[in-house]
Amino acid sequence: MELRHLQYFVAVAEEQSFTRAARRLHVVQSGVSAVIGALEKELGSVLFDRSPKHVTLTGAGTALLPEAHATLDAAQAAREAVRGSQGGLQGGINVGAMTGVSLIDLPALLGRFHAQHPGVTVRLRLSSTGSAGLGQSLVTGDLDVAFLSLAGRTPGGLTTRVLAASPMVLVTPVGHRLAARGQVGLDELADEEFIDFPPGYGNRDLMDRAFAMSGIRRRVSLEVSDVSTAAAFVRHGLGLAFLPAFAGPHSQDLSVVALKDHELCWTLAIATSSTRRPSAAVRAWLELVDAFVAALPGMD
DSSP states (O other), X not given: OOHHHHHHHHHHHHHTOHHHHHHHHTSOHHHHHHHHHHHHHHHTSOXXXXXXXXXXXXXXXXXXXXXXXXXXXXXXXXXXXXXXXXSSOOEEEEEEEETTOOSSOHHHHHHHHHHHOTTEEEEEEEESSHHHHHHHHHHHTSOSEEEEEESSSOOTTXXXXXXXXXXXXXXXXXXXXXXTOSEEOGGGOTTOEEEEOOBTBHHHHHHHHHHHHTXXXXXXXXXXXXXXXXXXXXXXXXXXXXXEGGGOOOOTTEEEEEEXXXXXXXXXXXXXXXXXXXXXXXXXXXXHXXXXXXXXXXXX
16 A cells, blocks of 8 residues: 555545546546555455445545545655754645735735745635635645635634634715714615625625524625725625725725624634644744734734
């Protein structure tokens, strides 16, 4: 049995597909099938139930999965110990982040990490599919760590830590009937059109759940993927928008109104997979993020 056999096995188990596992491993599907077949032959057990639409673990596969993870983690730790003895961290990490989030100065953070660990390559991926897409990429192993927004719950398979929180506010055109109000309740918004982010973004999921729990049906007429575009649509009278207070636009033709009766906060968290041991480089990144965030004013 080779480490490669276990790597392929874990990829198929997590992707639940030979095709997606091959894409993740950057090999042809026939190669993945051949390696899994060889592993099953060596172990004398079928590891996957195969059907045209689904690939699921058998009892033997379920028993092997945690041991495969432990073996791969031990091999990674051995590599890191050797690299560390040669001076400095080595390797690479894949970092995911949402577009248009200014709470974390990513260029500054990346620059500081590079200065401290020049032997580590950081590959940054900005997500256009929101926190849901980032979380899925962590689970599948496409990302090692990600900044994402939670809507009050932690997705399965992830370990998360909240870095900052910001209350949600309502953004209206300056001439809107609610613009001069200090606060507004959700029940006063039932007849309004809204501009919001697509489902899967933390702020969208947070507000959808708040309206649903209040028994109010909300109409989202336009979906955008960044704060500035949402503000521009509001400015032209196409609807109202909920944004985190830190992103509330400072403009004479827009008003920011607080929400009453609801403590709705957008949260920024850092997340890793709960099923894989973080590498030394990922642990160094997490430590630097903590120090970086602690030094920023108002990040609580």
